[in-house]
Amino acid sequence: AQKITQTQPGMFVQEKEAVTLDCTYDTSDPSYGLFWYKQPSSGEMIFLIYQGSYDQQNATEGRYSLNFQKARKSANLVISASQLGDSAMYFCAMREGEGYQKVTFGTGTKLQVIP
Amino acid sequence: DAGVIQSPRHEVTEMGQEVTLRCKPISGHNSLFWYRQTMMRGLELLIYFNNNVPIDDSGMPEDRFSAKMPNASFSTLKIQPSEPRDSAVYFCASSRTETGMKETQYFGPGTRLLVL
Numbered sequence: 001a002q003k004i005t006q007t008q009p010g011m012f013v014q015e016k017e018a019v020t021l022d023c024t025y026d027t028s029d030p031s032y033g034l035f036w037y038k039q040p041s042s043g044e045m046i047f048l049i050y051q052g053s054y055d056q057q058n059a060t061e062g063r064y065s066l067n068f069q070k071a072r073k074s075a076n077l078v079i080s081a082s083q084l085g086d087s088a089m090y091f092c093a094m095r096e097g098e099g100y101q102k103v104t105f106g107t108g109t110k111l112q113v114i115p
Numbered sequence: 116d117a118g119v120i121q122s123p124r125h126e127v128t129e130m131g132q133e134v135t136l137r138c139k140p141i142s143g144h145n146s147l148f149w150y151r152q153t154m155m156r157g158l159e160l161l162i163y164f165n166n167n168v169p170i171d172d173s174g175m176p177e178d179r180f181s182a183k184m185p186n187a188s189f190s191t192l193k194i195q196p197s198e199p200r201d202s203a204v205y206f207c208a209s210s211r212t213e214t215g216m217k218e219t220q221y222f223g224p225g226t227r228l229l230v231l
Binding site for chain 2: 033035037043044045046047050052091095102103105106107108
């Protein structure tokens with residue numbers, strides 16, 4: 001089974017609108033962390049936001065927020081007020097357990113912001 | 116602060132040649148990761164070091180691949196001999212383990228490798 005599933009290969013959003021990128025995960029470990037990265041066409045991987053499994057509140061970082069639904073095992077990224085510069089690939093990732101650093105990445109969602 | 120530094124940024128080589136990719140992690144980070152990204156397989160972890168010691172190399176494709184970390188500020192990934200199927204973007208990332216589960220990996224700009 002896939003540990004991280006991103007079901008949207010590609011999405012379009014109008015500039016200034018909000019968009020939600022889906023991510024579901026699979027783990028039996030009660031301790032885990034979830035990450036979102038952005039990869040623009042230039043190729044670099046940029047860290048956006050983190051959510052811990054024990055965090056009581058949804059993470060927010062500027063225009064990025066994470067809609068964390070633990071029972072559903074989903075960690076959707078919400079981008080508010082989309083900008084043209086938000087056009088990129090977005091990857092969801094997970095680290096499981098304490099003391100081991102391996103992070104598993106999803107297949108990504110390509111977001112295109114339309115002017 | 117300088118981020119993760121990788122060199123070369125682009126490499127074109129012929130099949131059978133040796134390729135060496137280099138990485139300088141962020142100062143103070145004690146974990147280092149090598150990833151490979153392709154359209155077919157996505158982002159794959161090849162090997163990870165903690166305090167210069169290889170911890171998990173289960174992702175290394177085969178004996179043609181080797182990685183070293185002689186000190187805290189330098190790592191290499193070597194492919195010998197290279198094959199066309201090794202063509203990919205190779206990323207190096209680093210992190211600091213003291214931050215626990217929130218520990219975040221910071222990626223370098225990647226090396227685009229093309230093996231002809």
